[in-house]
Amino acid sequence: MVELIQQGVYLLNGKEIVKDAANMPAPEVARENTITYNILRSHDVDGSKGKKMRIRFDAMMSHDITYVGIIQTARASGLEKFPIPYAMTNCHNSLCAVGGTINEDDHVFGLSAAKKYGGIYVPANQAVIHQYAREAMVKCGNMILGSDSHTRYGSLGNMGVGEGGGELVKQLLRNTWDINAPEVVLVWLEGKPRRGVGPHDVAISLVKAVFDNGFVKNKVLEFAGPGVKELPIDFRNGIDIMTTETTCLSSIWITDDEVKHHYEIHNRPQDFKELQPGEVAYYDGMIRIDLSTQESMIALPFHPSNAYTIHELQENPVEILRKAEEDAKKRFGDKVNVKLIDKIVDGKVVSDQGIIAGCSGGTYDNLSAAATILKGQDVGNDYFTISAYPQSTPVYMAVTRNGIAEELLEAGVVIKPAFCGPCFGAGDVPSNNGLSIRHTTRNFPNREGSKPGQGQISLVALMDARSIAATAANGGVITAATDIEYEDTHKPYNFDGKIYEHRVFDGFGKENIDQPLRYGPNIKDWPTMYPMQDNMLLELAAVIHDPITTTDELIPSGETSSYRSNPLKLSEFALSRRVPEYVGISKRIQAQDLERRAGNVPEHVAKALAQVGADAAETSFGSCVFANRPGDGSAREQAASCQKVLGGDANICYEYATKRYRSNCINWGIVPFTIAKDTPFDYVPGDFVFIPGIREAIVSGKEEIDAQVITKDGVKPIHLFFQNLTTDERTILEKGCLMNYYKSKK
Secondary structure, eight states, X not given: XXXXXXXXXXXXXXXXXXXXXXXOOOHXXXXXXXXXXXXXXXXXXXXOOSSEEEEOOSEEEEOTTTHHHHHHHHHHTTOOSOSSOEEEEOOSSOSOTTOSSHHHHHHHHHHHHHHHHTOEEEOTTSBOHHHHIIIIIOOTTOEEEESSTTOOBGGGTBEEEEOOHHHHHHHHTTOOEEEEOOOEEEEEEESOOOTTOOHHHHHHHHHHHHTTTTXXXXXXXXXXXXXXXXXXXXXXXXXXXXXXXXXXXEEEEOOOHHHHHHHHHTTOGGGOOOOOOOSEEEESEEEEEEGGGOOOXXXXXTOTTSEEEHHHHHHSHHHHHHHHHHHHHHHHTTSOOOOGGGGEETTEEBOSEEEEOHHHHOOHHHHHHHHHHHTTOOOOSSSOEEEEOOSBHHHHHHHHHTTHHHHHHHHTOEEOOSOOHHHHTSSOOOOTTOEEEEESSOOOTTTTSOOGGGTOOOEEEEOOHHHHHHHHHTTTBOOOGGGSOOOOOSOOOOOOOHHHHHHOEEOTTOOOTTSOOOOOTTOXXXXXXXXXXXXXXXXXXXXXXXXXXXXXXXSOOGGGGGGTTOHHHHHTTTTTTTOTTHHHHHHHHHHHHHHHHTTOOOHHHHHHHHHHTOOGGGEEEEEEEEESSEEESOOOTHHHHHHHXXXXXXXXXXXXXXXXXXXXXXXXXXXXXEOOTTOOOOOOBTBEEEETTHHHHHHHXXXXXXXXXXXXXXXXXXXXXXXXXXXHHHHHHHHTSHHHHHHHHO
């Protein structure tokens, strides 16, 4: 289904693939002829066609977990107005998971900020963030920056990038997103999907092929080939949104009449233009996908790449599910008792819940196909349940007008308003040991909302909406949609934007700086963050040797997100589901640093400094997290800001899973140290890392430094790297965080 070509290729006239470089222009020349570079170069403020890019975006997107912190940071840094269209949707904290007024207080703050600074405000339950962008914000050839990792609109000709809030603050203050000129990978689509295959099947296969080997990490995926024309827009969108799970930087597709039709039915024909690679375009690698051989897929816990065909699972359920149980045992130990084998009944795997939701699942075409499969069927009155969330009110109106909602409801599907909750654990949490099959974007540990620390565990497997519907029609028995007969005869989607005209506040270009911001009692300013000192003493507060540590483990999603506007309160949840003792250790370290700053150096700090001959007055004392490969998943800056609020000064790892998490660390003044892959890290919480002369090294442009680890057994050397930092990023680290950086420029 998916083939990786691990060498550079040339694409001639968008049609012919050539591997032989003879008589071809140099790669660095022909790479400029990709759609990717055409768009990136047009947004690079330097215009130098060099190896560094400084990008300004055309528009931005945020949701209600992130926009308050972004605006608060920008306001503290001198924000006067929103210089580009900035849409704030309310699709993550639409439910008040913890009671009280705090969620709606943030929504009111968002509307007041839109009025004050000239923003776009989308009320709760009107649309999930990425569907609103598709319907109202995208333009061919444009770039959108979003504070959500799944900011992907390449299938509509608009490059999308998901980053932490600090990068959006930079754009609000007319600064730039700074990157190395990226490599580009051609995704060549051939063939036509057969009946029963949906976008999630293709996406899961793609993620499986490239995630573990890092084939596309921090690269741009460019989709082309004869198979593109065989895919409707919703199908393309469904693949595109999942490219985030490959760890690529962004994505872009060729555009055609199907894309043109999207803009026409959304009353924006002027925003379409044809995008094609140039006559000779170079790609640093290639992925060939034969759509005609694609099968129905299932991604088992705990990652979208842990994938099998549904037929493989049906043929060998005991061995496959036992592997998932063993993985859970490694992750959670004796805290929980996962019983996936119990899901095998009479030789068949049975699920407890089905969910079709969010930016990937709740599309018109997915709901239409699901309704077709379930028409005249019923999901029964046993343990299995199924819910569907149309991804916007216009989609909801269309499924209602065209009989789709009626067919779903008659079958027993519960239809709910636009909401991202099931994707991050703030809605439809399964029962303990429940297995939920979902057309959503992620199935990371605890992403469904369970709390292993309290003895709870439930599990998510990703599937396409078509196979979820087939499973529902089969009483919860996992079923591939390719194994059933159906024909979708519903009318094609037609967008009706009246509800947006009536409910969305569009204040871009109409800012009124005299408008007050409306604060609820939970909205708090950021605490004081100190500039870097000459030397750095770190105490290891958490040491994690898992292959990958997700942002959901660094700061859990779900109900904790209700506290996103209260930095001190939110920080109480940092690493709570992975290293519960981390918060207490970090608070103790932070309190001791405050004592040191007051001239009262704690005894064990003084002892550590004496072992390396360092002066306490010139040496900061902070906490540090070690993880093998941290930061996969969400763009939420809270994964880094909570560490900083608790006194974190640095992280150490072998590599950062994503650019966005590393950027979040930098913007919050956390030095992103790495160590060589062959360097053992057998230290434990309570050990110290001393980095002499770190401030001078950062400021002077160095990229590595000799440090010392202080253990109970003595002092040992360690070599740390901090490579690929821009001049601005070095100053941000030296000043202590992005806010301090901007304050210093006033």
